Amino acid sequence: xxxxxxxxxxxxxxxxxxxxxxxxxxxxxxxxxxxxxxxxxxxxxxxxxxxxxxxxxxxxxxxxxxxxxxxxxxxxxxxxxxxxxxxxxxxxxxxxxxxxxxxxxxxxxxxxxxxxxxxxxxxxxxxxxxxxxxxxxxxxxxxxxxxxxxxxxxxxxxxxxxxxxxxxxxxxxxxxxxxxxxxxxxxxxxxxxxxxxxxxxxxxxxxxxxxxxxxxxxxxxxxxxxxxxxxxxxxxxxxxxxxxxxxxxxxxxxxxxxxxxxxxxxxxxxxxxxxxxxxxxxxxxxxxxxxxxxxxxxxxxxxxxxxxxxxxxxxxxxxxxxxxxxxxxxxxxxxxxxxxxxxxxxxxxxxxxxxxxxxxxxxxxxxxxxxxxxxxxxxxxxxxxxxxxxxxxxxxxxxxxxxxxxxxxxxxxxxxxxxxxxxxxxxxxxxxxxxxxxxxxxxxxxxxxxxxxxxxxxxxxxxxxxxxxxxxxxxxxxxxxxxxxxxxxxxxxxxxxxxxxxxxxxxxxxxxxxxxxxxxxxxxxxxxxxxxx
Numbered sequence: 001x002x003x004x005x006x007x008x009x010x011x012x013x014x015x016x017x018x019x020x021x022x023x024x025x026x027x028x029x030x031x032x033x034x035x036x037x038x039x040x041x042x043x044x045x046x047x048x049x050x051x052x053x054x055x056x057x058x059x060x061x062x063x064x065x066x067x068x069x070x071x072x073x074x075x076x077x078x079x080x081x082x083x084x085x086x087x088x089x090x091x092x093x094x095x096x097x098x099x100x101x102x103x104x105x106x107x108x109x110x111x112x113x114x115x116x117x118x119x120x121x122x123x124x125x126x127x128x129x130x131x132x133x134x135x136x137x138x139x140x141x142x143x144x145x146x147x148x149x150x151x152x153x154x155x156x157x158x159x160x161x162x163x164x165x166x167x168x169x170x171x172x173x174x175x176x177x178x179x180x181x182x183x184x185x186x187x188x189x190x191x192x193x194x195x196x197x198x199x200x201x202x203x204x205x206x207x208x209x210x211x212x213x214x215x216x217x218x219x220x221x222x223x224x225x226x227x228x229x230x231x232x233x234x235x236x237x238x239x240x241x242x243x244x245x246x247x248x249x250x251x252x253x254x255x256x257x258x259x260x261x262x263x264x265x266x267x268x269x270x271x272x273x274x275x276x277x278x279x280x281x282x283x284x285x286x287x288x289x290x291x292x293x294x295x296x297x298x299x300x301x302x303x304x305x306x307x308x309x310x311x312x313x314x315x316x317x318x319x320x321x322x323x324x325x326x327x328x329x330x331x332x333x334x335x336x337x338x339x340x341x342x343x344x345x346x347x348x349x350x351x352x353x354x355x356x357x358x359x360x361x362x363x364x365x366x367x368x369x370x371x372x373x374x375x376x377x378x379x380x381x382x383x384x385x386x387x388x389x390x391x392x393x394x395x396x397x398x399x400x401x402x403x404x405x406x407x408x409x410x411x412x413x414x415x416x417x418x419x420x421x422x423x424x425x426x427x428x429x430x431x432x433x434x435x436x437x438x439x440x441x442x443x444x445x446x447x448x449x450x451x452x453x454x455x456x457x458x459x460x461x462x463x464x465x466x467x468x469x470x471x472x473x474x475x476x477x478x479x480x481x482x483x484x485x486x487x488x489x490x491x492x493x494x495x496x497x498x499x500x501x502x503x504x505x506x507x508x509x510x511x512x513x514x515x516x517x518x519x520x521x522x523x524x525x526x527x528x529x530x531x532x533x
Contacts, residue, residue, distance in 0.1 A: 006489040007109050008465055009177055009472035010482075011143035012076070020138025022085050024066075024111075026053045026129055031061040036068035036092075038246055039100035043068075046108060050115030052129040066090040066107075068100055076144020079179070079248075083107060083141040090136070098179075101248040105175050106143065110136045113489075113510070116496035119171050147428070149389060149440025150471035151180030151252070152398070152464060154456070157187035157263075158284070159447035160215075160230040161456075167243050168453055172461075172499055174247040176468035181244060182252040182319060182442060185232075188262035188281045188289055190214055192231045193253070195308050203297045205268050207304070214263035216280055228451065234312050241314050252352065253309055256321030257302060258328055258336045262289040270297050284448040287326035293335045303343050310347030317367065318349035322357030334360050341366060352389070362386060367439060371397075375431045387439035390428040394418070396467060398460045399446040402502055407517065408449040409459055420504050424466035424483055427475050441471040454500050458516035461494060461501040462487055 004014050024047070032040030037057070043066070044055050061067045071093050074080040078096035081103035092103040108115070114132055152173055154161060161169070170181060185193045191214025195207040215231035232240070241251045265271050265278040272278060273292050291298045310318055320340050325333050337353070337360045344351040345363035352367040358377035362368075369389040370378050382388050390396070393413045400418040401409035416422070428438050443464050450456050469483060484507055491509035494501050500516035503509060 004482075005486060006113075006493075007106060008483075008486050008490060009469035010477055010486075011106065011141050012474070012477075013140075013142040015140040017086065017138030017140060020086050022087060022090055022136045022138065024051065024053070024134035024136070025064050027064065028053065029056050029058045029061075029065045031058055031065050031067035033059055033070070035070050035097050036094070036100050038097055039092075039104050040068050042101070042247075043104045043107070046104075047111075047115065049117040050111070050127055051132070051134055052127040061089070063088045066092070068092045068094075068103070071095055074099065074144075075142070079177075080142075080144035081106070083139070083143070085110065085136050085139050087138065098248045101174070102143070102177050105177060106141060107136075108175065109493075110139070113492040113496060116493050118496070118498040119168055145177065145472045146474055147438060147440035147471045149180050149442070150178050150468060151182055151250075151389075151440065151442040152178055152460070152467075153182035153184060153391075153442055153444035155184040155187070155399075155445060155447040156192050156232075157184055157190045157447075159450050159452075160190070160192060160228040161453070162230065163232065163236050163240060165453045166240050169456070170240075170244050170247055170249050172457065172497070173464065173468075174249055176465055177248075177472055178464070178468050179248050180250045180252055180440070180442065182254060182444070183240075184254050184256070184444075184446075186214070186255050186263060187260045188286055189284075190216070190231075191263040191267060193237060193255075193309065194231060194233045195305055196234065198304055198308075201304075203270055203300055205270055205297070205301060205304075207268075209267035210264060213267040213277075213280065234308075237312055238314075245314065250315045250317070251313070252315060252317045252319055253313055254319035254321055254352075255305055255309060256323070257340050258291040258293075258298075258333065259289060259323070259325030260286060260321060261291055264291075264301075265289060268301065271295070271301060287324045290325055290328040290332075291336060293328075293332035298336070299339060299343070302340050306340070306344050307347055310344070310349050313349065316350050317352050318344045318347060319352040319369075320344050320357075321354060322360075323354035323371070325356070338362075358386075369442065371444070379432045382433055382437040388433060388437055389439045389442055391442045391444055392426075395423055395426045396441065396443045397446070398443045398463055399448075399450070402504075408455055410446065410448065418463070420462045420466045420487060420507070421480060421484075423463045424470060424478070425480055426470070428470065429475075441467055443467045454514075454516040454518075458500045458502055458513075461499060462490065462504060462507075463502075465490065 030040050074095045079098045081099040082093040084091045094100045191210040211231040244251050262281045266280045269277045337357050341351045355370040358368045358381045367387050368381050371391045372393050394415045399410050401411045488508040492511035495511040501513045
């Protein structure tokens with residue numbers, strides 16, 4: 001049995017142990033202490049649901065057990081891990097919880113796909129103890145990621161995703177060692193994060209209106225269900241981060257400035273030069289809104305919003321947007337973005353922005369996220385010490401239609417088709433960048449046409465799996481035909497999890513996906529009901 005046939009992303013070193021086979025028995029235990037305990041609990045739950053075995057967590061191992069062992073150092077850093085499978089034991093090693101989480105995901109893929117159960121807790125059955133024979137081939141794996149940042153972006157502004165749906169997104173992406181979730185929280189269509197009334201509010205701004213008005217329903221015109229209202233309280237946002245952190249996923253919040261701000265202009269009249277609120281946007285139009293560089297209240301507002309968001313963000317990054325400010329004017333753009341970046345950096349966070357903001361003097365270490373347009377300013381900023389996050393639209397944008405017949409998705413990017421192959425067969429180190437200058441890769445999903453996770457998954461997968469391997473595995477190790485074979489084995493795993501995916505042609509899928517359009521978004525069902533603000 002070739003142990004790499006169902007491992008995605010491809011590990012750095014895989015050595016099969018010919019003749020060695022491990023069979024998981026009902027008497028097996030999981031051995032873990034300290035930093036390994038969280039991952040051990042996750043492995044226990046996964047295997048309990050799949051096998052029906054009890055698999056208690058203990059501290060001393062014997063034959064037939066699965067042990068998670070903390071080591072002092074491991075080549076490759078905190079996300080690196082080792083995995084050894086022999087006839088009588090499975091041994092996972094790491095120097096940090098992140099490494100143990102990654103090791104568990106690889107071990108998960110070595111088990112038969114029948115170990116998988118639906119990700120949602122709605123009455124998912126647990127297996128009976130005699131549900132199958134759980135055999136794993138002998139292997140030694142030493143693994144670590146190529147890039148530090150391996151992410152997805154979820155646009156919750158155009159179409160709202162509940163806290164539970166965001167958690168489900170984390171569960172799906174985490175199994176492929178994607179470790180960052182960028183939440184696009186604000187745009188012309190909506191404002192999705194609570195900003196509490198500050199004690200010091202010199203201009204008397206009604207921050208509560210940001211969600212009371214800006215959390216209203218967005219444009220409904222997809223034909224696949226109405227838009228959805230809602231927002232995250234600050235406690236919701238903290239809850240999402242706690243859930244993500246336990247699964248080695250970093251949450252990156254974005255407040256898009258100084259364009260894409262119509263929801264803020266509709267909620268807070270003082271942000272408009274005439275003091276009158278703008279009407280809410282019920283279309284997908286962008287590029288027409290801007291904050292005003294000449295209003296002192298602009299900077300008061302941004303300082304309060306970024307300050308509050310930074311105070312509840314556990315990760316190091318704060319995304320301030322900066323894209324498509326088409327009506328702002330160059331001088332005003334430079335004035336505002338320079339100040340917004342400074343305000344963001346003063347919170348103690350590392351500022352991130354779309355590549356347009358590379359035209360501005362930025363704080364030391366600010367991250368440039370490339371998505372479209374000229375690359376020279378990005379390379380210049382990289383040379384000055386700004387890490388680059390690669391999201392070129394033609395090879396990472398998960399909202400693009402697979403082909404003209406796709407029932408959802410956008411089609412503004414030139415080129416295509418936009419299948420798993422195009423998202424796999426490229427390299428993030430390009431255009432004059434050096435390897436050390438690339439922070440990582442992110443696949444954005446814009447949601448003008450998307451309603452709920454089932455539709456989102458259909459656009460994300462399998463293309464997000466391609467991006468996961470691009471970000472994790474070395475360029476020389478990647479092979480399009482080999483990945484095609486491994487991708488096909490993933491079909492049954494995703495199908496059993498209840499994750500719809502696009503049944504891309506040219507791949508021999510081990511199972512067919514469920515229909516992402518079988519349920520109408522925005523109905524009164526528990527899973528897809530409208531969430532009132």
